[in-house]
Amino acid sequence: MALPPIFDPIVNAPRSQKLVVGIMGAIVIAAAAYFLLLAPVEAEVSQLRAQLSSLQSEIARSKAIVADLLKYRREVTELEARLNALKDRLPGEKEIPTLYRSVSDAATASGLGVSLFQPRPPVVRDYYSEIPIAVSAEAGYHQLGEFFERVAKLSRVVNVTEIKLGGLNRPRSPIRAELVLATYMYRPVGSAPAPKPR
Secondary structure (H helix, E strand, O other): OOOOHHHHHHHOOOHHHHHHHHHHHHHHHHHHHHHHHHHHHHHHHHHHHHHHHHHHHHHHHHHHHHHHHHHHHHHHHHHHHHHHHHHHHOOOHHHHHHHHHHHHHHHHHHOOEEEEEEEOOOEEOOOEEEEEEEEEEEEOHHHHHHHHHHHHOOOOOEEEEEEEEEEOOOOOOOEEEEEEEEEEEEOOOOOOOOOOOO
C-alpha cells in the first residue's frame, strides 16, 4: 500500500532527519498522553487520597465515639442498678405508716418512754422527700443507745438529724431526749409532693 504524497518528504528524507522526526513525534505523543490521560487521573488520585484520609480520620473518631458510647451505656446500667438498690432502701408512700410503726416499736422494745411521736410535713428535694419525725422520750443511756442501734438496723434509711439531751432526777429514766429522726421517700423528678403525714 502506497502512502499519500503528503508523506513523501518524510519518506525521502535522510535517516538522521527521520530519527529526529521520530523522536519528536514520540515526545509529542508522550506529552499528549501525559497531559490528556495521566494528569487528570493523577489529580483524581490525589483527590481520592485526600478523601480517603478524611474518611479514615472520621472512622477513627467514630470508633472512639462508639467505644465511649459503650462505656457510657455500661455506666448508665450500673448507675440504674445502684439507683434501684437505693430506691429499695427508701420507703414508698404506702410504706411510710409501716416505717412509723417500726420506729415506734424500736422505741418501745428499747425501753424508751415515748411521750411524743409526731411525723412532720415532708421537705421536698430533687429526687426524694425528707420526712422528719419528732420523738420525745425518757430513758436511760443504755436504752437510748439500744434504740439508736435498732433504728440503724432497720431495712429503710432512718437518720437521727437532731438530738437534745436533758437530765431528770429519776433513777430509771435519768435522760429526757428530744430527737428528730429523718426518713426519706424516693420521688421522681416532676412528681407531685409527698402527702402530709396524718
